[in-house]
Amino acid sequence: MSTCSFNRRWAAVILEALTRHGVRHVCIAPGSRSTPLTLAAVQNGGFVCHTHFDERGLGHLALGIAKASAEPVAVIVTSGTAVANLYPSLIEAGLTGEKLIMLTADRPPELIDCGANQAIRQQGIFGSHPTGVLNLPRPTRDISAHWLVSVIDTLLSNQENGPVQINCPFAEPLYGEMDDSDLTWQESLGSWLTSEKPWLAYGRVRTSVQQRDWFFWRQKKGVIVAGRMSAEQGKQLAAWAAMLGWPLISDVLSQTGQPLPCADLWLANPDATRELDNAQLVIQFGSSLTGKRLLQWQAACNPDEYWIISPLDDRLDPAQHRGRRLVADIGAWLEQHPAENHPCWAPRLRELSQQALACATQATARFGEAQLAQRIASLLPDQGQLFVGNSLVVRLVDALCQLPAGYPVYSNRGASGIDGLISTAAGVQRARPRPTLAVVGDLSALYDMNSLALLRHTPAPFVLIVVNNNGGQIFSMLPTPVEERERYYCMPQDVEFAPAAQMFGLGYSCPDNWESLAQTVAEAWQRPRATLIELRVDEHTGARTLQQLLAQVSQL
Template sequence: MKNPGLREARRRESDKQRDWFFWRQKRGVVVAGRMSAEEGKKVAQWAQTLGWPLIGDVLSQTGQPLPCADLWLGNAKAVTELQQAQIVVQLGSSLTGKRLLQWQATCEPEEYWVIDNIEGRLDPAHHRGRRLVAKIADWLELHPAEKRKPWCVEIPRLAELAWQRVVAQRDTFGEAQLAHRIRDYLPEQGQLFVGNSLVVRLIDALSQLPAGYPVYSNRGASGIDGLLSTAAGVQRASAKSTLAIVGDLSALYDLNALALLRQVSAPFVLIVVNNNGGQIFSLLPTPQSKRERFYLMPQNVHFDHAAAMFNLRYHRPENWEELELALASAWRTPATTLIELVVNETDGRADVAAASGAGKPSMMLHAQKMPGQSGMPWLVFPARFFLAIAASGSRSASSFTPVRGSILTYRDMADRRLSRSADLPMSSNYCALL
């Protein structure tokens, strides 16, 4: 009698696609999701040889050759150029960027292939294409690249321009700038663990991690639960120097896991970005009177006593120089150092208010035209930029209609407050939150 709790193993569909030699000569796009460091390097080389643009997730470890995708994907020229793709090959799952997910949901190439070692549904947009279950490295070996000239012209230019504009804002002491600078703080021959919520999204959109540098995360239905425990397990299994970055609520949810960090085999740095609660939820269209108590839930805590309770070294830098000194000291000692970055908790709300025309941005919220661009201004949210508005020219909130297959978190995110802004055109294409 068969055990109903067991499922018969499915056949691994790693066979060579017979028409690959045809498709590799076409205009293609490579989307890289979660994969190993070794796979990330191979995918980057594979895409470069094909001459196809590679849109890499923060967990792809591909080096993100086209950084700041969540910024330049909001540009009409980039979207238009991507529409010329005849095939999209997605390697790996668990994409982070909302603009990338939106483009994935609405793109209509002739072929869409998803390759991952994990079985099951990995394409939220349910494209009609090929779902191939295979190890990424094995699949690449069966489907070699052919040297071809890159076909995208605008996207590399837009990615470079986006990167330079982010670089120009790196001196301000804040969480967006930390996300951009994080590659400068990585330990040599070490590894990075990124938390959930706002942290991973900021790094995904504003930074460019080295190709093949190990990046770990614990993303899934568990949300922010157990992040410190996971980071401790990553360090214990690898015995490498580890940099972990989480938010203050994430740290509080797993505070007792600091006990696991009292004995480490290599330097371990835990950066806690303290914006006093779940500031990512400041982007939700919630009643102002209830937002702080029921959504942001500020805890008004600091972590110096927690570090002392578990006998961990502690720093609270107030500028980049102090942070760099604390890191330099931490990497010299095989112990755990907790570094708390206290940042302005109202930055997110200020930027959203600026987007609605109701206030001034906290840092640099621009609605500006890219060189040579017609139509919609390109919105840059260095602090909390996950409110994405694509071009259509319509200013009526009632005209907002999600495109078939879109993955909007909130249909009503075409908030009528946005339509009152004289500077920001509303979108009839898509609008993303978080």
Template sequence: MKQTTASNISLLWAQLIIESLYRGGINQIFMAPGSRSTPLTLAAHGHHGITLHSHFDERGLGYCALGAAKAQQAPVAIITTSGTAVANLHPAIIEAKLTGVPLIILSADRPTELLQCSANQAIDQVGMFTSHVVTSLNLATASTEISASYLLAQVGQALYLQQQRMGPIHINCPFREPFYPKEKSQDLRHYIASINDWLRSELPYINKSIHPCRPQPIVNWSELQTKKGLIVVGQLANTEQAYEVASFAQALGWPLLMDIQSSGKGHPWSLHYYDQLLHHPDFTAALNQTELVIQFGSRLVSKRLQQFLQASSAQFIGVQSQADLMDPNHAMGNYFQIDAMTWLNAHPVAQHNPWAEHLYRADAEISQLMAAQSHELSELSVTHCLSRLVPDNSALFIGNSLPVRLMDMFAEANSKQQQVFTNRGASGIDGLLASAIGVSKILTHRPVTLLIGDTSLLHDLNSMALLKQLENPFVLIVLNNDGGSIFNLLPLPDDQQTARDCYQLPHGLNFAEAAAMFGINYMHPTQQQEFELDYASALIEPGATLIEIKVPAKESSEMINTIAEQVKQLDFAYLTQPDTSA
């Protein structure tokens, strides 16, 4: 930033804020229109290194930025005007905090003299995100009476704190009028003289370094490798980490349970259908021989796996990049706050102990059982085949409620490598379409598939307007079971009318008209083979395609219960006699 052409102090401060973000590695900014945020918007729009994205709906905007930050694995900034526009970001900020996603909220605000006096669009924005941000910075109102070095130091420190503990930060930016370029001009040459050296450089104003240290290996690591171990993998950042962990488990010979969010569930060494296998007492008893559990990542989808771990008396080691507690079971053990790759490098494999190879025979039997259930079009058949149909090195975003559970339980075993994204921090059904679009905006050369429920899509319908901005293939698969069918799996009141009116909320809608309204290609297959052909066609079409799968409300819950009973009836006697299974 060799010079500034700002005509007033509000515009200048905004330019310095955006330049500070750019020097801190931020090159993607998401904004919603507004007057009070004009200085920040114009500064971002005029910056040569910033890609600016826009949306009229701040809630969708926040989630779109969230998806972009997940895909880029780097901080992304959001600009909003003052008032409820800022509050609409709160759900996405909560999700970002719980999953360690680095968002930077730049909220424009009224100056102090316009607060608490019935001024228009003025609310108390200071600290409004409470504990859901890593740090909150309330800047002074832009003024020539406050040095530019104050501004640069404050913003730089906030970015440093974000590096220390990844998550969202909030920078509240009060501006007085005028803030439009054509209004009253100021001569600011004397004001910026004190920061000329910084302006001429390309360095951050605050340049603190964080030196990640190599963890000290576990003292008795060689001895631990001789134990009957189990590797559990939850949510990880990318497929590379997932496959390195899988290779680690395979080298040890230990069974491997990979959550759908790990992006590695299809690895050949994975016990793919562990959720269904845990229905069977013989499998559970065999797995209970585990003496040591090492879990990478957190937020497991499978409740049965969580219950198994809670009941286990095995020694526990947890590895995750976030500082927050990773285990809702509160297990005693050794915990490492570090990325999986660094931990693996510090703990090389020296022993091979394939103590549970017989478990993989049971997994193969479940695979055959699932294949027999997947010929007729259903939510189960779609989720079973999707991991096979999604191309290598593409992105799959899975919605909450029923879709993520179906994918975790039934997705077909395969060796494809797909980056899987979810919003499983707060696990809300809001903003899922916007988040997937944010992923697509970053992964511009890859097809993106979103699997979402009907209620979730209705909740984020405004974000369908963003689909027209996409050029790479984006396939939106909506499972329309007419409301919240996830509740059919829960112990609802026996009265069916109460269940419908208070939980399931059937809507009787389809999405053909919504696709037409937003100019999106629409498909409605009625057979499994037709769905697979439609999906293949959508993957080669530029832009977005909506594929709607309409099914009876109770079909999935009935199929899930039927499969569970079939699994319980399988003859797994060999699991109690591992020596005879070779």
């Protein structure tokens, strides 16, 4: 009886079980030990398979697919350090709730801790970050196929949010033709093999609970804070807030249309904080807040109660307010708690926000990253989507611009790292094949440059803007030691990205004024390929512009 053949049957059952839990996309890195899993995925007609040679980028590719599709995504890697390279994407998914299923091939137990090649201790490698871990035994005919599908169903039925790991040891031989020696083991699953349901179906249903005193609270003065949510939820929340007459302070990822734009500027004004101090209830929807002034106000505010509504289970409140933590789908919660029509109780905030937006528009007349952030809405393609990088880029967009309501915006604002941004954006487009604009900094692009390979063949136009301010200029806004700042914090690399675009066969442009940039982007939307646009800008102007605007708006 062939070990190779049984490995393949064991893996085929694992992959088939994943289809019963909504997995449609599988991301695969090259490797020998993972051969049974790879071949099982490729031969299963229910999957769209994606490949990448860099496991760190592969994990983020899967993360992007999961973000945009709102479905679980499987990842297959071989044993050894290939597994460790999934750690950053797994951590991010744990904080933002995407369902990743990490299928990590492993050496069998007898090859661990004995000097065998590419054999490391993989059990528990991700610590407390997965929401569930399943350490499978080496494939053996002594364990029924019923057990295998049951334990997978149990793991995935408990995966409400975040990643899980299934560690899969395989003994050699790994290669060879399938035979019929173990067909009865697989066929013992009977009609399940051609059905669409899990072997073991769990009956857990989470429904949000209506707050019985909502009719009382909606008469009060309230403030709404909008974090990360879907485009539909963002539009729904904006209409709900407008009906109540409550100020809506929106993060760049809220997709609400930011009715009070430039919040990170006007929150620096004492009039704004005095007005907001009158709030009796603050309701925060979603998490991953970006703006520094918003986070400072959120930490300092002291309403009668502070509510947080999010489908994630974590507390999501670093300031530990007194109130309610309501785990619920945002859209469903809004439907359960109808708004009542009231006039706006804080008109000064609307005045301040419009003044701040006017100041931002005037202050960004000079070509550079601040101007890009302020005018980015004019570059967005129709029926497209936006991916915003981390560090200074996302802060400038959050503080200076107003995005259209319901326009899809994605980012990695869980751990807020600069690793895997290009690959995550590529994943977003693979799940939603729309024109995609992605904006990242130069160090972020260097960190994930391998993933430019994922942009060689795109399903729709893709524009990657790399803001090259020669280093991590976010540190210019922090009280880092001046003498050590450049060498140990900003780390300028003095690089150009034209050779990178050429190496991966991407279109390239380096405009030096707004008109040229706008024309280049408009032309790129007409081509079914990826275009890398490098903006070489002054190192300090972006950070200084934001600091100057904060000082100006605080005095309005």
